[in-house]
Amino acid sequence: xxxxxxxxxxxxxxxxxxxxxxxxxxxxxxxxxxxxxxxxxxxxxxxxxxxxxxxxxxxxxxxxxxxxxxxxxxxxxxxxxxxxxxxxxxxxxxxxxxxxxxxxxxxxxxxxxxxxxxxxxxxxxxxxxxxxxxxxxxxxxxxxxxxxxxxxxxxxxxxxxxxxxxxxxxxxxxxxxxxxxxxxxxxxxxxxxxxxxxxxxxxxxx
Numbered sequence: 001x002x003x004x005x006x007x008x009x010x011x012x013x014x015x016x017x018x019x020x021x022x023x024x025x026x027x028x029x030x031x032x033x034x035x036x037x038x039x040x041x042x043x044x045x046x047x048x049x050x051x052x053x054x055x056x057x058x059x060x061x062x063x064x065x066x067x068x069x070x071x072x073x074x075x076x077x078x079x080x081x082x083x084x085x086x087x088x089x090x091x092x093x094x095x096x097x098x099x100x101x102x103x104x105x106x107x108x109x110x111x112x113x114x115x116x117x118x119x120x121x122x123x124x125x126x127x128x129x130x131x132x133x134x135x136x137x138x139x140x141x142x143x144x145x146x147x148x149x150x151x152x153x154x155x156x157x158x159x160x161x162x163x164x165x166x167x168x169x170x171x172x173x174x175x176x177x178x179x180x181x182x183x184x185x186x187x188x189x190x191x192x193x194x195x196x197x198x199x200x201x202x203x204x205x206x
Contacts, residue, residue: 066174066182067156074130074137075145079123081176088120088206089176090198093159093169096126097133100140101191102171107140112195118203125149127168162187175202 070080081089092109094102106124109115115122125147126133133146147153154160154169163170172187184205186193 064181066176066180067153069153069156071125071147071149071153072130073145073147074134076130077145079145079147081180084121084176085180086178088118088178088202090115090120090122090202091157091174091176092122092124093154093157093172093174094124094126095163095165095168095171096128096146097136099191100136103136103140103142105171105192105195106144107142109195109198110142110144112199114196114199118199118206120199120202120206123147125153125169127151127154157182157185159187163189163191173198173201175205177206 066081068081070078072078092106094105096102106122109122122144124144127149128146130146130148133148136142137146151160151167157174159169159172159174160167161170162172170187170189171191171193172185173193174182175184177183184201186201
C-alpha cells in the first residue's frame with residue numbers, strides 16, 4: 001500500500017479516535033450534569049420541606065401530672081404552680097430578653113379578654129433576670145409579671161433547644177388543667193401564635 005494512502009487511513013483513524021474520545025467526554029459530562037441536577041433538585045426539595053416543617057406548630061398530647069415549680073417574678077414575688085390548682089393555666093416559655101416578637105406575643109395575649117372569661121391564667125416564663133427582661137416589658141406595655149427561671153423548669157417541661165438559640169426555650173405553650181395535668185403543648189418556630197387561636201386550642205381541650 002502506498003505510503004500516502006497509509007497516511008490518509010492513519011489520519012482518518014486518528015480522527016475517528018478523537019471523535020470517539022470527544023463523544024465519550026460529552027457523554028460523561030451529560031451524565032455528571034444529570035446527576036448534579038438531580039442532587040440539586042433533591043436538596044431544594046429537602047430545604048423547602050424543612051422550611052415548611054419548621055414553620056408548622058409541633059404539638060404534644062397529654063403527659064400526666066405537670067412538674068411542680070416555684071419561681072421568683074419580675075414583681076419581686078414568687079409563684080408556684082400549686083397556687084393555681086383548681087383552674088387551668090397556660091405556661092408560655094419563650095426566648096425572653098431581646099426577642100421582640102416574644103414580648104409582643106404576651107402583650108397581645110393580655111389584650112384578649114377571652115382568657116379571663118374562660119378562667120385561664122397565662123404565665124410567661126423566661127431564663128432571664130428581672131433587670132434583663134424588664135426593659136422589654138416596659139417597651140411593649142406588658143403588665144403580667146414574668147417568672148424567672150434558671151433553666152430548671154424549662155428543662156422539666158422539655159422546652160430547651162426548641163428555638164434558634166441553644167440552651168434556651170423556643171416559643172411554646174403548655175396547657176395545664178384544673179387538676180394539674182399537662183393536657184397539651186405546642187411549639188411555634190414561627191415565633192407567633194394568634195392569641196385567639198391559643199385560646200381556642202386551650203378551651204377545646206379543657
